Amino acid sequence: MSSTFAATPYAFQESWIRNSLEIAFATYAGYKVMVALYNISPLHPLSRFPGPMLAAAGYFYEAYYGWICGGKYTQQIKRMHEKYGPIVRINPDELHCNDPLFTDEIYAGPGRIRDKWYHQLNTGGAGPVSATAFSTVLHEVHKMKKAPYARFFSRQQIAKLEGEVLDAAQLVTNKVLSIAQSSKEANKSQHGEVFDVKDAFNCYTADVIGQYAFGTSMGFITQEGWTPNFATWYIPLMADHMGEDIATVMRQMNVVIPGYIQAALDDPENRRVFAEVLQNKSLPDSYKDMFHLSGEGFNFLLAGTETTATLSDTSPSTLKWSHLENKPYFWAIVQESLRIMPGVSHRSARIARDEDLHYKNAAGDVVYLVPRGTPIGMSSVINHMDPKLYPDPEAFRPERWLLDDGSPNYKLQKYLLAFSRGSRSCIGENLAYCEIYIMAALMAFQVIPRATLHEPGEPAEHFKYDHDMIVLQTKNGSISCKISIC
Numbered sequence: 001m002s003s004t005f006a007a008t009p010y011a012f013q014e015s016w017i018r019n020s021l022e023i024a025f026a027t028y029a030g031y032k033v034m035v036a037l038y039n040i041s042p043l044h045p046l047s048r049f050p051g052p053m054l055a056a057a058g059y060f061y062e063a064y065y066g067w068i069c070g071g072k073y074t075q076q077i078k079r080m081h082e083k084y085g086p087i088v089r090i091n092p093d094e095l096h097c098n099d100p101l102f103t104d105e106i107y108a109g110p111g112r113i114r115d116k117w118y119h120q121l122n123t124g125g126a127g128p129v130s131a132t133a134f135s136t137v138l139h140e141v142h143k144m145k146k147a148p149y150a151r152f153f154s155r156q157q158i159a160k161l162e163g164e165v166l167d168a169a170q171l172v173t174n175k176v177l178s179i180a181q182s183s184k185e186a187n188k189s190q191h192g193e194v195f196d197v198k199d200a201f202n203c204y205t206a207d208v209i210g211q212y213a214f215g216t217s218m219g220f221i222t223q224e225g226w227t228p229n230f231a232t233w234y235i236p237l238m239a240d241h242m243g244e245d246i247a248t249v250m251r252q253m254n255v256v257i258p259g260y261i262q263a264a265l266d267d268p269e270n271r272r273v274f275a276e277v278l279q280n281k282s283l284p285d286s287y288k289d290m291f292h293l294s295g296e297g298f299n300f301l302l303a304g305t306e307t308t309a310t311l312s313d314t315s316p317s318t319l320k321w322s323h324l325e326n327k328p329y330f331w332a333i334v335q336e337s338l339r340i341m342p343g344v345s346h347r348s349a350r351i352a353r354d355e356d357l358h359y360k361n362a363a364g365d366v367v368y369l370v371p372r373g374t375p376i377g378m379s380s381v382i383n384h385m386d387p388k389l390y391p392d393p394e395a396f397r398p399e400r401w402l403l404d405d406g407s408p409n410y411k412l413q414k415y416l417l418a419f420s421r422g423s424r425s426c427i428g429e430n431l432a433y434c435e436i437y438i439m440a441a442l443m444a445f446q447v448i449p450r451a452t453l454h455e456p457g458e459p460a461e462h463f464k465y466d467h468d469m470i471v472l473q474t475k476n477g478s479i480s481c482k483i484s485i486c
């Protein structure tokens, strides 16, 4: 009798908890169903835009392709365009466009307000990176944060420090050749040891940006071998060993990068980016603390390493950036490389906060009004494969960038999305071009003639875009280019 009596309150409590959980779950599920029904109803402001009903209903559709299939949503968006046309609804709130002629409307210049969308930024930044210009939603705040840094990345500024880029590139090629020579001697073989040339390029790009921004190279080129490098620190973050790599990345953001920045601040005579930014009167003091500065520093390394390193191989003559880019065929090779291998493959939406965008296709038979406040983006890997602009788009064909008289077709260049366009475009575009031209020329003269590719299968297949981890990935993951030198 007494045990029955004692069990009753527990039984009551258990069933009360179970009932409450069931009610909470049913309410939540009911709410989600109502939201999904609203999303696909004619009442939703994006209801007239075509696309799969499941994508419009909720974010699970995008999550399936992004998480379960592993970075494959861009491929699915491409298929949506083939079925539904130039503008498609890819989730409840976002549109995607694949008409390159509309590029400058979406990615407009600083005179027109373009916010970023928090949905996209959620994937991109934690800690100090979340406080950077890149991760800022509002147009006006972004403009204020970016301006003091942008002037250090102008053409004139980069041209002044071009000698440092050349020194780093020459160090890399010398090291490639000397490692090959030593391993040939050690193994009594005709070829040096096989290595991934992208590791060498990652060391190059990280040391260049370190030297440029902090006034100190990060020592990746001069270390023994090519790893670790900055890319090996952060890229596996998305792969196998989450815990350890996140710890390394956090250490970089919170200890190593602040150390480099402090050294630059302690040596203002060196006149590097961070020392100068501190003197900038238009940037409020609240954006000048170590948290904000190290976020930008980390971003320079993050955005300027893997992106540029995937590109650095090509051709010709005298080693000055301005001379090299004036060789039309060399220029065309670089443009074609950026088209096929654009570095950042993930879409990036912009929000025209206070203006509707009016879309009309070239034939004039598809017309849309994109309501103000709607996130709409493009993906380089989709635009760059437009057969109307680039016939036989899968083929690597630099000639497509040249006019009949052999001069560069600069008009075509404005459709290139590799560095994005408009007010939110890449701050490091000039530095990246300088690095690419110089390294490509050195490689063409000193390394490529003696190199053998050691990657299985057809090279075109091996280097082909397959999925996104923000940066472009092949079927085998991050791009690799293993070579040996004879």
Ligand code: HEM
Pocket: 133, 134, 135, 146, 209, 299, 300, 301, 303, 304, 305, 307, 308, 309, 311, 342, 343, 344, 348, 417, 418, 419, 420, 423, 424, 425, 426, 427, 428, 429, 431, 432
């Ligand atoms: C081939 C090399 C590179 C490619 C393809 C590339 C590509 C891009 C793209 C597409 C964006 C826009 C991202 C978005 O819309 O959300 C971007 C932004 C950015 N890039 Fe690069 N990048 C390269 C090299 C560099 C270098 C060398 C730096 C070093 C300074 C750099 C620093 C940045 C920063 C700080 C931003 C954010 C700009 C802003 O928020 O306004 N990038 N980059």
